[in-house]
Amino acid sequence: MPVTLADHEWLAQERTEPSAWAYLCGGAADEITLRANQNAWQQIPLRPRVLRPLAGCHTCTELMGRTLAHPIMVAPMAYQRLAHTHGEAATALAAAAQGAGLVLSTQSSTRLEDVARLYLGEPERGPLWFQLYKMAARSHMRDLVQRAEDAGYEALVLTVDAPVHGARDRERRAGFVLPPGVGAINLASPEGDGSQPGPVDFDILCNQAATWDDVAWLGMLTSLPMVLKGITHPADARLALEAGAAAIIVSNHGGRTLDTVPATAQLLPEIVAAVDGRCPVLVDGGIRRGTDVLKAMAMGASAVLVGRPVIHGLANSGAAGVAHVIRLLRDELAIAMALCGCRTLSRSDTTSIMSFTSNDTKETP
């Protein structure tokens, strides 16, 4: 019986075909960023406060005009049917039941309309967002945006850190290829039977490097809030604000694109400072414990996204496995908050648990 996300990981590895595992869990090149993401959260020490009133303690948080039961969202991840035959459908059901926000990948192996129907039917659900890569033809992108809007997605997440495929050596060594029946089904041509990736495959997608002009174009195309995922530089965070981003996701793609980019835990404070409260800042990469979630929130994040652990839960037992992974993180977050003396996740309740400056240590309860 897994009791941590790490337990889910080793159980999942035993159950997953090795080349699919290399795709799902590997990173780029020497996987330095992949390892750094997890290590960085671990190495940030917590400074618990004691004897503070905890009555009414809760994990709720505000994000883009709504109250979430907790700040944990599922990151966009391609081809989830590689991990389990129910793929994104299982992830959606589990995330909705656990009140976790869901970002569906452009490269979902399940129809975006089916995922939306499953997710939006759950009253306790969090936000439902659709992730986009820039496509070669704007008409394809326009169609996809229209479908996402019609299906009820509530924001568009443009991923900006993968203009080309990363050098994923582990994956190549393992000889990974998509098995028959698993593909980017939403990119299939309307005439096709939908069972195979469509005319626009991932390499072609990623060779069409997006620019700030594309961001502006997307902003004009849609009335949905636009979120930029993959911001790691404060100058880009400021440009994102100018381009009308409703939120920013600090992400290095879980170490799958450019290796040796710093860990997101290291990048977050600089981006939070650059944004200066003008839009929500979310973060992903290496989040494996409730303490990691608490640290991210204390550093100014508005929510976190979790990637591979969701895949691990999915590989272990479909929707039940994903729900268990999210539940474990939620429970660990609540325990960490109580042990740190944080009644809520507001900055005023959390800042001093990360404080090391002389000013902060003078703070009174």
Ligand SMILES: Cc1cc2nc3c(=O)[nH]c(=O)nc-3n(C[C@H](O)[C@H](O)[C@H](O)COP(=O)(O)O)c2cc1C
């Ligand atoms: C198997 C897999 C597929 C992914 N596919 C996408 C994708 O289609 N679009 C995207 O923006 N990010 C994608 N990502 C990156 C995640 O959204 C997220 O940034 C990353 O996984 C977070 O790191 P973590 O796995 O350490 O939690 C993918 C990640 C994995 C592991």
